[in-house]
Amino acid sequence: THGTTTYEQYIGEAIVSGPLFDLPAGPLQASVGASYRHDEINDTPDPQTQIGNLWGQTAAGHTAGSDAVKEAFAELQIPIVKNLPFIRSLDLSASGRYSDYDSYGSTGTYKYALNWTVSPDIRFRGSIGSSFRAPALCELYLAHPTGFLGQASIDACVNYSSSGVSPTIQSACAALGIPGTYTGASPNGGGGSATISTGGGI
Numbered sequence: 001t002h003g004t005t006t007y008e009q010y011i012g013e014a015i016v017s018g019p020l021f022d023l024p025a026g027p028l029q030a031s032v033g034a035s036y037r038h039d040e041i042n043d044t045p046d047p048q049t050q051i052g053n054l055w056g057q058t059a060a061g062h063t064a065g066s067d068a069v070k071e072a073f074a075e076l077q078i079p080i081v082k083n084l085p086f087i088r089s090l091d092l093s094a095s096g097r098y099s100d101y102d103s104y105g106s107t108g109t110y111k112y113a114l115n116w117t118v119s120p121d122i123r124f125r126g127s128i129g130s131s132f133r134a135p136a137l138c139e140l141y142l143a144h145p146t147g148f149l150g151q152a153s154i155d156a157c158v159n160y161s162s163s164g165v166s167p168t169i170q171s172a173c174a175a176l177g178i179p180g181t182y183t184g185a186s187p188n189g190g191g192g193s194a195t196i197s198t199g200g201g202i
Contacts, residue, residue: 003045007137010038025089026079033073040066041137061143066102069134073097088117095129104134107193126199133193157182 017031043063075095082089093113100106111129118124156165157173161180
């Protein structure tokens with residue numbers, strides 16, 4: 001016997017970009033756009049897998065579902081100054097994106113980056129921005145997975161308020177903000193956000 005997995009994705013996107021007007025250090029460049037993406041998954045394990053009748057293997061049920069996201073985004077490339085002592089050019093880029101997921105809701109991300117060219121051989125750059133990852137379809141819809149170890153054998157924080165783990169583990173789980181009735185599933189379905197900063201020179 002065998003199972004089947006079908007994954008479908010539909011994408012539409014439109015972008016307009018070009019110079020807006022001239023600044024003393026050069027043209028102000030802009031780009032704006034919008035996109036739509038729809039994803040579907042249909043994973044059907046073979047019948048023997050679904051009933052856990054295969055020795056030495058994990059199993060899962062029928063996993064099916066969909067998600068869609070609508071996004072709008074914009075970016076500016078801003079020349080600040082150029083041809084000054086120790087500043088061949090200094091540019092700032094600023095961008096933002098708004099995302100609206102059927103499964104997760106809406107969120108916004110941004111990025112600012114500074115590029116300082118001292119000479120043809122020396123350049124410094126740095127950036128700060130935010131990032132977001134929505135739950136994947138498998139994280140949203142995975143059906144009845146089974147394995148050989150209980151979740152508590154893998155994650156000591158599972159139901160730590162009543163599982164009998166040591167006070168040290170209970171304190172550590174609580175310090176991470178994990179509730180005592182945590183079941184092992186991600187409270188936000190696998191999504192997450194972050195703020196990222198980078199810097200460097202050549």
